[in-house]
Structure formats: structure tokens, C-alpha cells
Amino acid sequence: MGVDFELFERLVELSTRFRPNGRTLMLGRHTFKVPEKITHKFVRTLRRKEVDLNVEEIQQEDGYCETLMRKLGFGEMEAMDFSDYEGASILHDLNRPVPKALHGQFSFIFDGGTIEHVFNVPQALENAFLLLKPGGRFVSANGFNGWPAHGIYQFNPELVWTYWKRNCGCIVHDCRGIQKKPRGGNYHLPFPDPAETGRRLRLKGKVPEGRMYLYYEIERTAESVLKDLVLQSDYETKWHSHDNAGATRLDEGASPV
Template identity: 30%
Template sequence: MGIDIHNLNLLAHAQDLGVRYERTLAIGRQALFIEPFELEDHRRLRGLPPLAEPARAAGAPRYFEPLMQQWLGAREAESVDASSYEQATHLHDMNLPWPEPSAQRGAYDAVLDFGCLEHVFNFPVAWRNVVDLCKVGGHVFHSLPANNLSGHGFYQFSPELFFNLYRRENGFELLGVWFAVKGDRRHWWKVANPMDVKRRVNLCNSHEVYMLVLARKLQDIGPLPAPQQSDYAQDEWVKGPSAAGAAAAPTTRQRFVRQLAEWGLIDALRAGRERLRAMQRAGLSLPEPDYQQVDVHALIRKSR
């Protein structure tokens, strides 16, 4: 759980959009996983003063509180964890509903889920805690594994989930969903909403990909219905398909594939096809039109 350069850039971009951090809560006490040269590049881009941090022992982690307070204007930077090992402000297992009444519910201008909820088995409860802790008019941040990170936590996440959760009818405004490729710190990829393009937005590539999400809470919310994936919520699926016609005759392609299978060639050809696809996906770019490249430095640079 921590703030890397992508997460720091997301915090900066959100600040430019008017997000306030006066009282910030992090899910997990956030350590800084940012190289000194990255931090200096960011400081110069944003026109910020040098960051003053408390002295620490060699090898000890750097935590997020000085950065939030000095660069982002936080008056209070709190954290919650199930364990006291990193001395979080609040102790709570996010698998369990947040106690009520409590002073923390609806108290925070910004709630940061940077690398936490993938480690919590009961995701629906943990997510509900996150949005319940955020005040009306406040903002929720997520940075979560999306692709090629199997084994990192319990889950990898599809953008479909957050497009579905952060809908106006649920009491939210979704300000952005981006993919960040770990090997490319200069770019994000804005993700298309499956409901807008009327199809699934998939990704198969060869690099670790994180998803960045920013949403504004518009109102206090009551119980919400379980999300349905967007294509399953379309009329045909909800109302039922039209009557099935007679079985169609096999196409030329289907007959050809069957013949290859009879000759014992199909497995070798498929293996070759997958190797070719892996080579094509080895680059850092993500495919248009579902993913639109964003120059992060141009996005967050402060004009002089």
C-alpha cells in the first residue's frame, strides 16, 4: 500500500480539478514508493517547494503525511488498517462494516484506496466503507491492479466495475478511469465506458497495468442494487432473446477448422497464433479506440 508516481500524479490532476484534501483518509498508511528523481521531476512540474520530511532511520519507509500536508494542502492526513504494524490512525478490518455511529463516517474530503482493496476478501463491504467515510462533495480515489498482476492480491479489477458503481443514479459523478502501465511513467490511457461504446472493453497485453479511478460523491447513499455487467443489462438479455431459429449450416471457416483438427494441426497453429499475439502485445501502447493515450506531464504541468 503506497503512493507511486502514478498515484502522485493522480492526486495532482485531481487537485487541478478542484479536489480538496483538507481532511484525507488513506486505506492503509501510505508509504512513498517514488524514486528521488521522480519526486524532483514532479516538484518542478508543479512548481512546489522542497519537501521537508522528518528524520528516519536508514531503510525505514517514508510515509505520506508530509507530502499530503505540504504539497496538497491537507490539514489532517489519517489512515486505517487492520493491524497496528504501520501505526495507522484507526484500526479496523475493512472486511467488516464501519461501526455506526462514528465520527469518521462522512468526515473526509478525500479517501485514498491506493493498493488496498485488492487485498480485502469482502470487497463489497470494503468498498462501501470507503464511500461511507467520504463526505458529500468529497472524492474517492482508487489505484488497483488491472492486468498481469495475478497473485498480487485476491483480485484484479475490470474498469466495468467502477463505471457501474460510480453512476449518477447511485449518487456519484465519475471523473475519470485510466490505465497506467507500470513501465511507462509518462503516460496514462483513458478507458472507454462500455455503456458508451455498447460492447465490452477488454485488454490483453504483456505488461503490468494499474487502474486509476476518481469519483465524486454527490449524496449520501442508501442500499444499492448489485451491479449487472453492462452488456447483461441491455434489453435483449433482460427481456430474453428472440426465438432461436433452426441451426445454421457450418460456415466455410468452421469446415476448414474442423479439417485442420482432423489432420492434427489445429493445436500447433493455435500455439503459433498465440506467440504472434504475444509479440504484438509486447509494446507499451494500449489499443485504440478503447484506450486513449494521455501525456501525464502535459496534464499536470503548472503554467509559469
């Protein structure tokens, strides 16, 4: 888990439009190092976004990213992990519900490739929601394509729109695919909401070879709430005006699964 150049670009851009207020957290403790041969790319990104920093002051000797996060205005980030082998300050298994004492405690949560390694993804996503306070943002970058045998899962943009927008009522500020180490510059592929057209994204022939992240930013609002029935966007649109098992089950008072 680490902040590479592609994620560095997104974090720098985010820092120009969002500053958290209060505690901040990363899922896992992420590394950060500027490779000497591409230092110019990091410098160019900072200058292009008019961020008054240099590459020397955003790195730390142990190779982790707290200094970068602090310099970008994201506060003194705490780290949550299963073990303290990388120095995490909060030990918790994301397969299990987070303690209520941590609910609503964080104004910014960064997941730079952790949830893809957690088996119980629904619980991990629910944990991220519960950890956020209203107005807080969750930023995630996990494998979308080209990461065989890396984690337990790769993720689709449908997860963002189905879970975060329709299930939780959060604002989706960004949802895109980002190619890692692209040839000929950065490659970003926008992922719009499929429910707006009632059909799935047509990505055949549009996804380049190589590793890609599913990158997204969501905001929990005062009205956001966890629902107990998660349905895929295009199916939900098709089923809306028809009898369906979900509506029957809820009407009967059965516990959703």
C-alpha cells in the first residue's frame, strides 16, 4: 500500500479544493517515496496546481506518507490496520464492525489500496461510512483492472454508484479509472452513473492494458444513511415499476440480507 505518482496527482488536486476539519485517517499505513528518475513529474504537478511545496519537504525518512498528507493540508493522519507491524496507531480488523467510539470521528479517510485485501467488503465499506462525520470525505483507490493475484478483489465503478450514492445517499465527487504507469502520459477514464441511462457502462475496447485503479471521492452529508437493501443501478431502474422480491420481502417485515 502506497502513494505512487498517480495517487499523488489526485491528492495534490484534492488539496486545492478540500481541507478536512478534525481527525483524519488512512486505512493501512501508506508509504510514499519520490523516485529520482521521475522527480520532475512530481515537481511539475506541484507547480501546475500552484502548491508551494518541494519534493524534499514532503518525504520522510521512514518512507511513509504522514508528512505528505500534513503538508497538503490533510492534518495529522492516523493509521488503522489489522496489525502494528507498520506502526498503525489504531488496531482493528476491517472484517469486523468498528467500535462505536470511533463512529463519526473522522473528516477525511484515505484508502490507497486496503479494502481490496479485506474479505468482508460490505463490512469494510460500512465501517468507512460509520467512521466519517457529516461533511467528511472518503477517498479510495483500489484495483479495477490488471491486478491478478494482488488482492482478494478487483472493483467496478458500479460499486461506487450503487453503494455510496444510492445506498448511503452520499455525494460522489469523482469516479474514474486511472492507469498506473501509462505510456504517453496519464490515462484517466471517467465512470459516470449508469442509473442515469438505465444501462451499464459500455467499456469494451475502452480500457487500456495494464494496471488501473478505481479511484473515487465521496462525501457523507447530514442526510446520508445506511439502507438495508443494495441493488445494482441498472437493475434497480428496470425493476422500479414492476413487482420485485426486494419490495415483497421488506413489506413482509423480513430482515434483509
